[in-house]
Amino acid sequence: MSSQLNDAMESLIKVFYSYSVKEGDKYKLSNAELxxxxQEELSxxxxxxxxxxxxxxxxxxLDENEDGEVDFQEFVVLVAALTVACNEFFVDLIKENCKGRK
Structure with a gap:
């Protein structure tokens, strides 16, 4: 049985490649693929x-190497940044709710 984190990592990889194979380099996201x-995953x-x-x-x-495409490593930077932002939002929300209960 795999762990939740393992499943999340696998999902991230599968999502990236399900879009990157649609045109051009199958290991990178073009502007259209991104x-x-x-639009479909983070609407x-x-x-x-x-x-x-x-x-x-x-x-x-995201395109650190300025090649007009986003590779997996560059994509993971976006996902990590959004995840951190979501975490900060929920931590702040929890803190506000705790203050309201006092």
Whole structure:
């Protein structure tokens, strides 16, 4: 039986490659593949942003080697940053709820 963390890592890898194989280099996300991934997998985060150029900004920020594509390592940086942001939000929410009970 695999662990929850192992399953999460496997899911992350599967999601990346399910989008990256659609065009061009199967080991990297093109701008279009990244846009589709974000729209289908992280639509709540995109909806929170009112900036129509948010995907292009994300691509620019992630594409450290400036090759116009996002490899798996660059993609994981995005997932980690979003995970940290979610954690901070929930920690703050828990702290606020605890203060309200005093």
């Amino acid at each position: 846009r589709t991934l974000l 709540d985060f995109l909806a929170a942003s009112k900036d129509p150029a948010v995907v292009e900004k994300i691509m620019k920020d």
